[in-house]
């Protein structure tokens with residue numbers, strides 16, 4: 523980016539008609555005599571002017587183009603969804619008194635079937651997406667081809683994994699509602715918890731992963747201090763605006779590429795996919 527700008531500016535300078543060039547031209551013109559030197563110089567200056575104008579427009583387009591300047595994480599590591607990224611300024615509504623539909627029911631405090639459905643609708647379709655072969659070649663890592671469609675490759679955008687982790691941890695807040703969920707060996711029959719169970723390991727992994735993610739994205743939106751009626755003195759207000767990626771655009775990307783059922787071959791040697799099942803990478 524920097525170097526492009528620099529080059530453009532240099533070009534702009536180089537295009538200025540310098541005095542030696544104009545001298546040569548007027549000499550040639552005076553030999554030809556057919557066109558008036560004034561007229562030729564006028565045309566020359568006009569063309570030079572047009573080229574300058576073009577370059578100025580080019581520099582402006584480069585400077586204002588959001589994909590080039592807004593987010594250095596885009597383009598550093600390729601993501602197949604990088605072209606759908608859009609930014610918007612969002613203030614999160616107050617959510618202690620004014621509960622959103624993703625929180626517990628305002629009366630009972632407990633989530634409902636509707637709450638669970640809304641959470642699932644945030645990310646479930648994004649757990650498995652496909653990309654085509656040219657896209658798979660550009661990824662930072664190799665990935666597996668779909669077993670039934672070797673021209674498509676299986677990926678997941680991390681935001682959906684993170685939301686899944688958050689949803690799993692969410693269920694721990696209300697054991698009376700979620701303890702009977704299938705596949706959990708976390709709760710013992712006597713009501714205690716098994717902290718060495720595989721479910722507990724999963725929960726611990728999710729917490730750690732979200733810690734890393736929050737730090738990785740280091741949201742530097744500024745929380746301001748103020749006074750809340752009925753609160754305990756001045757406190758952080760947490761109503762500040764954030765610069766957000768438009769999540770719906772990312773969801774749309776994944777909705778267009780959902781992978782439903784996967785029938786992995788059962789005859790892989792040692793149960794592991796052969797090299798040929800993986801994408802290759804361009805470098």
Ligand SMILES: *[C@@H]1O[C@H](CO)[C@@H](O)[C@H](O)[C@H]1NC(C)=O
Pocket residue numbers: 615616620621622623
């Ligand atoms: C309450 O929350 C909803 C959804 O989270 C939001 O649309 C609304 O603006 C909030 N109202 C206030 C007064 O904060």
Ligand SMILES: *[C@@H]1O[C@H](CO)[C@@H](O)[C@H](O)[C@H]1NC(C)=O
Pocket residue numbers: 662663664
């Ligand atoms: C994935 O790609 C990154 C960057 O190219 C590399 O450092 C990492 O080792 C790769 N991981 C695997 C499992 O290949």
Ligand SMILES: *[C@@H]1O[C@H](CO)[C@@H](O)[C@H](O)[C@H]1NC(C)=O
Pocket residue numbers: 707710716717718719720
């Ligand atoms: C807790 O889970 C681990 C791993 O599955 C298991 O080995 C252990 O027996 C469980 N503990 C109890 C008290 O059931």
